[in-house]
Amino acid sequence: xxxxxVSADRPADxxxxxxxxxxxxxxxxxxxxxxxxTDHGGIENHTAASLxxxxxxxxxxxxxxxxxxxxxxxxxxxxxxxEAYCLVVFCVVTGFxxxx
Amino acid sequence: MASLGxxxxxxxxxxxxxxxxxxxxxxxxxxIFGDMTVFAVFFSVFLQxxxxxxxxFARDQAELNQNFGAINTALLLVSSLFVVLAMRAVQSTTQRxxxxxxxxxxxxxxAGFLAIKILEYTEKIQxxxxxxxxxxxxxxxxxxxxxxFHLVIGLVVLVxxxxxxxxxxxxxxQYSFFEGGACFWHMVDLLWIVLFPLIFLVR
Numbered sequence: 001x002x003x004x005x006v007s008a009d010r011p012a013d014x015x016x017x018x019x020x021x022x023x024x025x026x027x028x029x030x031x032x033x034x035x036x037x038t039d040h041g042g043i044e045n046h047t048a049a050s051l052x053x054x055x056x057x058x059x060x061x062x063x064x065x066x067x068x069x070x071x072x073x074x075x076x077x078x079x080x081x082x083e084a085y086c087l088v089v090f091c092v093v094t095g096f097x098x099x100x
Numbered sequence: 101m102a103s104l105g106x107x108x109x110x111x112x113x114x115x116x117x118x119x120x121x122x123x124x125x126x127x128x129x130x131x132i133f134g135d136m137t138v139f140a141v142f143f144s145v146f147l148q149x150x151x152x153x154x155x156x157f158a159r160d161q162a163e164l165n166q167n168f169g170a171i172n173t174a175l176l177l178v179s180s181l182f183v184v185l186a187m188r189a190v191q192s193t194t195q196r197x198x199x200x201x202x203x204x205x206x207x208x209x210x211a212g213f214l215a216i217k218i219l220e221y222t223e224k225i226q227x228x229x230x231x232x233x234x235x236x237x238x239x240x241x242x243x244x245x246x247x248x249f250h251l252v253i254g255l256v257v258l259v260x261x262x263x264x265x266x267x268x269x270x271x272x273x274q275y276s277f278f279e280g281g282a283c284f285w286h287m288v289d290l291l292w293i294v295l296f297p298l299i300f301l302v303r
Binding site: 004005006007008009010011013014015017019020023026027030031033034036037038046049050053054056057058060061064065068069070071073074075076078081085089092093096097099100 | 119120121122123129133136137140143144147148150151154157166169170173174177180181183184185188189191192193194195198279283286287289290293294296297298300301302303
């Protein structure tokens with residue numbers, strides 16, 4: 001019993017969704033974060049690089065929540081929780097990082 | 101005056117609005133968000149501890165192998181994509197038979213993550229680095245260990261999803277479990293997406 005049907009004539013058609021685009025973004029973002037965190041990213045200021053790395057991480061988890069966990073189609077309360085989680089935890093983590 | 105054959109399409113031919121629905125069981129989300137909140141506290145405690153000794157944390161972090169962490173991130177992202185595709189295969193009438201293979205591929209990626217984690221821990225212990233070495237390494241072992249524990253639970257969940265995906269038809273409850281299990285696996289990925297930069301990259 002599935003709630004909605006996916007139309008896929010060929011196996012490759014399973015890839016035809018916004019989740020695949022999001023996945024490509026996540027892979028590129030991972031490479032960018034790795035480069036910034038290992039002195040391959042061209043930013044010598046560690047604080048600036050770290051803040052970018054943290055921001056990218058929370059954008060990534062927002063996309064995982066919305067597209068992979070399908071919370072973008074969930075009732076408002078679930079969507080609000082994931083959005084609030086990303087924003088609040090990012091602010092708290094950044095605050096503690098900058099205090100160190 | 102509207103001419104014959106050029107009348108606008110009736111309303112019911114418009115694309116239907118997506119119905120808002122909870123993926124999986126409601127209880128699954130209490131567990132997932134609860135777990136994510138506990139980890140958010142861990143992230144904060146780790147960084148709060150760093151405030152007392154940022155130089156020591158930076159020195160210890162330099163001992164970590166960032167490449168292991170990056171490869172593990174890629175493995176979890178690939179496994180998440182396999183789970184997304186398995187979910188779509190289950191929802192498809194023609195590609196449903198692919199779902200067990202996609203879940204198996206996701207499982208193998210998860211097992212690969214665990215193998216690299218064991219390699220990483222072994223390397224550390226061979227260099228006499230243990231949780232007692234410093235505060236940084238205590239957090240490193242505890243946080244990555246707790247995450248690895250979640251990953252092992254996730255691997256067990258994937259075995260159940262594999263069995264379910266082999267069924268020609270799932271009941272409503274089985275389908276809900278399949279969705280919830282897929283979301284749990286994505287949470288394992290999500291937590292690592294924060295842990296990796298926090299422990300390995302942020303300086």
